[in-house]
Amino acid sequence: MSETIQNVNQQQSVDYKIILFKFYRFWYFFALTIFIALIVAFIFNKYTKEVYEVKTTVLVKDKSENKINPQDLLGMGLFNNMQNLQNEIGILSSYTLTYRTVTKIGFEVSYFTEENFVTKELYRESPFKVIPDTSFPQPVNMFFKVRLLSRDKFKIETNDEAVKFFNFSTKEMVEGRKDNVVVDQVYSFGQEIQSKHFKFRVLLTDKFEEPQDLKKSFSFIFKNYDALVNEFKSFVIEPINKEASIVEIKLKGGNVDKLVEFLNTLTKEYLAKGLEKKNIVASRTISFIDNELRGITDSLNASEKALMLFRTNKEVMNLNDEAKQVFEKMMQLQDEKAILMVKSKYLQNMKEYIEKNQKFDELIVPASMGIDNTVLNDLTMQLTNLYMKRTETSQFSKSKNPSLMAIDLQIATTKNALYENVKSAINSNNIALKEINDRVAQINSRISNLPETQRVLFGIERKFKLTDAIYTYLLQKRSEAQISLAANLSDNEVVDEASAIGLKPVFPKKTLNYIIALLLGVLVPIVYILGKDYFNDKVMEREDVEKLTKLPIVGHIIHSDKPSTVVVLDSPKSSIAESFRSVRTNINYLLQGKEKQTILITADMVNAGKTYISINLALIFAMYGKKTLLMGFDLRKPKIFEDFGLTNIEGISSFMIGKSKLEDIIQFSGIDNLDIIMSGPVPPNPAELIASPRCSEMFARLKEIYDYIIIDTPPVGLVTDAFLLMKHADANLFLVRQGYTHKKIFGSIIHDMAQRDISNLAILINDVKLNRSSYGYGYGYGYGYGYGYGYGSGYGYGYGYGYYSDDKEASNKSKSFLQRVFGKS
Numbered sequence: 001m002s003e004t005i006q007n008v009n010q011q012q013s014v015d016y017k018i019i020l021f022k023f024y025r026f027w028y029f030f031a032l033t034i035f036i037a038l039i040v041a042f043i044f045n046k047y048t049k050e051v052y053e054v055k056t057t058v059l060v061k062d063k064s065e066n067k068i069n070p071q072d073l074l075g076m077g078l079f080n081n082m083q084n085l086q087n088e089i090g091i092l093s094s095y096t097l098t099y100r101t102v103t104k105i106g107f108e109v110s111y112f113t114e115e116n117f118v119t120k121e122l123y124r125e126s127p128f129k130v131i132p133d134t135s136f137p138q139p140v141n142m143f144f145k146v147r148l149l150s151r152d153k154f155k156i157e158t159n160d161e162a163v164k165f166f167n168f169s170t171k172e173m174v175e176g177r178k179d180n181v182v183v184d185q186v187y188s189f190g191q192e193i194q195s196k197h198f199k200f201r202v203l204l205t206d207k208f209e210e211p212q213d214l215k216k217s218f219s220f221i222f223k224n225y226d227a228l229v230n231e232f233k234s235f236v237i238e239p240i241n242k243e244a245s246i247v248e249i250k251l252k253g254g255n256v257d258k259l260v261e262f263l264n265t266l267t268k269e270y271l272a273k274g275l276e277k278k279n280i281v282a283s284r285t286i287s288f289i290d291n292e293l294r295g296i297t298d299s300l301n302a303s304e305k306a307l308m309l310f311r312t313n314k315e316v317m318n319l320n321d322e323a324k325q326v327f328e329k330m331m332q333l334q335d336e337k338a339i340l341m342v343k344s345k346y347l348q349n350m351k352e353y354i355e356k357n358q359k360f361d362e363l364i365v366p367a368s369m370g371i372d373n374t375v376l377n378d379l380t381m382q383l384t385n386l387y388m389k390r391t392e393t394s395q396f397s398k399s400k401n402p403s404l405m406a407i408d409l410q411i412a413t414t415k416n417a418l419y420e421n422v423k424s425a426i427n428s429n430n431i432a433l434k435e436i437n438d439r440v441a442q443i444n445s446r447i448s449n450l451p452e453t454q455r456v457l458f459g460i461e462r463k464f465k466l467t468d469a470i471y472t473y474l475l476q477k478r479s480e481a482q483i484s485l486a487a488n489l490s491d492n493e494v495v496d497e498a499s500a501i502g503l504k505p506v507f508p509k510k511t512l513n514y515i516i517a518l519l520l521g522v523l524v525p526i527v528y529i530l531g532k533d534y535f536n537d538k539v540m541e542r543e544d545v546e547k548l549t550k551l552p553i554v555g556h557i558i559h560s561d562k563p564s565t566v567v568v569l570d571s572p573k574s575s576i577a578e579s580f581r582s583v584r585t586n587i588n589y590l591l592q593g594k595e596k597q598t599i600l601i602t603a604d605m606v607n608a609g610k611t612y613i614s615i616n617l618a619l620i621f622a623m624y625g626k627k628t629l630l631m632g633f634d635l636r637k638p639k640i641f642e643d644f645g646l647t648n649i650e651g652i653s654s655f656m657i658g659k660s661k662l663e664d665i666i667q668f669s670g671i672d673n674l675d676i677i678m679s680g681p682v683p684p685n686p687a688e689l690i691a692s693p694r695c696s697e698m699f700a701r702l703k704e705i706y707d708y709i710i711i712d713t714p715p716v717g718l719v720t721d722a723f724l725l726m727k728h729a730d731a732n733l734f735l736v737r738q739g740y741t742h743k744k745i746f747g748s749i750i751h752d753m754a755q756r757d758i759s760n761l762a763i764l765i766n767d768v769k770l771n772r773s774s775y776g777y778g779y780g781y782g783y784g785y786g787y788g789y790g791y792g793s794g795y796g797y798g799y800g801y802g803y804y805s806d807d808k809e810a811s812n813k814s815k816s817f818l819q820r821v822f823g824k825s
Helices: 002-047 077-092 095-105 225-232 256-314 321-355 374-394 402-447 452-487 510-535 542-548 575-590 610-623 640-644 652-656 686-690 693-705 721-728 743-755 807-814 817-822
Strands: 052-060 109-115 118-122 128-132 143-148 153-167 172-188 192-194 199-204 218-222 236-239 246-253 492-496 553-558 597-603 628-632 666-671 674-677 708-712 731-737 761-768
Touching: 002 510, 052 077, 052 256, 077 236, 077 246, 077 256, 095 225, 095 256, 109 128, 128 218, 246 256, 256 321, 256 452, 256 492, 321 402, 321 452, 374 402, 542 553, 542 743, 542 761, 553 575, 575 597, 575 610, 575 731, 575 761, 597 610, 597 721, 610 628, 610 640, 610 674, 610 708, 610 731, 610 761, 628 640, 628 693, 640 674, 652 686, 652 693, 686 693, 686 721, 693 708, 693 721, 731 743, 743 761
Parallel strands: 553 761, 597 708, 597 731, 628 674, 628 708, 731 761
Antiparallel strands: 052 246, 052 492, 109 118, 109 218, 128 199, 143 153, 143 218, 153 172, 192 199, 236 246, 666 674
């Protein structure tokens, strides 16, 4: 009675500890997941390269501002404004402007150092500066490692393959053959470092700090302008809102100061480029007039000297009244003629430009020289813009590029139209000039009637006045061009310059990463547990069994790591042996203390551990001092004889067909109180033999001899043998192997068995493994034998509660890695 109470208490203790173990393991897993997630977030934040975002804003003004535009009255003004804004965004994001910016700043050499396993770029913070020889091609994308030895010495080394070289003076790539560059030498600061692959000097800067920099490793790399453009071309331009004409330029990168300088230089070059385009007409006009004035000045000085000399020699100061009247009319014509002569010379120059295919991007707009010809002015501006566009495109395109070919076609068409208009303008100007000359000839006829001295003085003054009129006209146009040049302002303006003040990294977002890590640490265990239960189709807990059937559960068999099949015999004081004793006690309760008992063991499918349970349950009854018989009723796949080292020549099948006597098939197991009947040779009709009267006769005789009979049967989910044998059993135990038995299959079979009204049908849960890797019970399997596809029982890991012979070993195995490391129990 005391043993019964002890076994019942032991089973209750197991159930309680299972629940307690599950509870503690859940919180352990929960806390461990949060801890790991936070550690990962910390490492990610610490060792990830920081990325910053720098911004600047530019106001794009409407080019028709302060002008009355008829399109505005038709509702087209907003469309034109948006079109202008998109055009300016296109200019800001153009390859040409970015190329102009990087060449202006000079990012040709990049410097790096390593901090906390992260490579950091040093911009204007490097303790040394590399001065490349711009006339010598330098290897690009090849790292040179530098170690500072003192204020005077440094070591430079590289062992890389040089393929491409860049000439900074010509801004051209130089293709070279693949060659391995090896440098490992000590140099002095300022010393010229030269090989066939490179040529540069290294200077110490005021950023050098001793001795900190002597402990660090540095490196630098040469970059060509195309690579720099691609590096900085990733900036984003977008309006601050739909209605505004202010655009925001954003650029991300690892070095704030470098990003700031690039964006500020980009906006300055953008404004400068727009202003240059506006000033180009005035600048070319001034240049043309200055060139003309140099020749006119000499003529004017000569005419003035000739006039003064004549007046002095002839003692004639002024013309008489008649000559004055003629002279005034002549001067009016001379002023008109001077303007026509300037225009004629300009048009002749333009014609020669076109005929000789000279640089049309240097043409002067006719309007700047007083030529009021709208068509001619428009064509000149079109041709000038096309040549500027071609120059920009040709810097980054090959001659057969479709864009260049299209521009060339436009240039040819515009040039032909301009040439025809220039010839027409020259003809018109020549007609006007001929008319002036005719009127001058009429006045000359009147001059011939004057006295000789007056005629000569008149001619000298007329030549002087004509030259002076041309000179005055040119000076006037030059002044107008200078005023236009001085008055020009950029159409756009920078609203906010890029600044590094108060900038924080946009990546990694440290606070957000910790929040995400915390949330993941909370959600992952919950999702894992809920998902594992939802998607798991195996029996994992006692509750899974209870949901599928109301049949009683007689106990749990603990998962064992013992290599032996007869674990109860080899380790009688182990926890696994105690779990079998608890099952023995519960069977006695199930059968209400019946003195002689026949117990059948079956399962739904293979690998549930029927043979393992049958052997050890028979042993536990035998060790109880009761005469016990183990029957191997798996007539299709006999195996028990191998576990005990016995023979299978005679057995149940040979008795059924009358070839053997009952006394002959009973074998002594070698263990007190335990006999075994093997299956015998495999018969062709096992089910018919089991259903025969001979089988009933055998059970009747055996029940008289033995106190306990344990029957090992095939799985009921595959064959009907177990169903035929259940009528001979007092207790029918259905094995459920946790982590292996399918819920649906088990539910279907057990429901069918419950409807058959089988007496004393109960559930025995096998292979309970208590460890931190499972929720509820865990399972593993190793040893087994085959039935069909093979079935057997599994043995893996045990557990200990502090009362059994295997406590120490099981307890050590159940400890976590951290517990074993820190020695905590």
